[in-house]
Amino acid sequence: MEMELLVELVAFVLIGLAASGVGMLMRRTVARRARARTEFASGGDLVAVPCQARWRQGVRRRFFGYGKLAPDADGTGAVFKAPLRRAVALPVGGRAVVRESWRPGMRVLEYSAPDGQRIDFQVYDAEADRAARFLRIPDPADFA
Known part of the structure; x- marks a missing residue:
């Protein structure tokens, strides 16, 4: 009985280590791709930003989907x-608050449009x- 418990514990630890390694590798790959898109966009090219969007009210309020901004x-x-x-098409002229996401390596832009x-x-x-910048949110450095 004790041997079975020990084997299960070791298997659980090994699975946890493997998942941690895969997660770290995935975050590193995603960050590298994001940096590459940002560098490509710095040359003046327009590159869409992959994201998830969630509407808080209206017809699409339950829609939380992947797409590109x-x-x-x-x-x-x-x-x-x-x-x-x-x-x-998103309304122009709103305000956004940037906050940390619960997912490592991500941020949430809470966008409030002028129409509410x-x-x-x-x-x-x-x-x-x-x-x-795509949402035309003023940079705080512009007002300094």
Whole structure:
């Protein structure tokens, strides 16, 4: 009986170590890809930001989906494009609060549009600033 318990404990520890290693490798890969997209965008190219979006009210309030945040065709606003769904133009001129996410390496942009809509975007740390620029959120350094 004690031997079985010891074997189960060792198996549990080994599975935990393997999961920890895979998680660390995945976070490192995601961070490297985010940095590469940011460097590519610094050359003046427009690169969409992969994210998750959640509407807090309205028809889509239960929708929490993966997609990409990108500038719209005329460059004055942003569009959220999810696979197999119609692109959604986001209202311009709102405010956002950036906070840490419960997921390591991620941040949440809590966007409040002028019309009262509230949308949360979960983005990678390296791409939070670019996502804020797509939403036309003023940089605090502009007011200093």
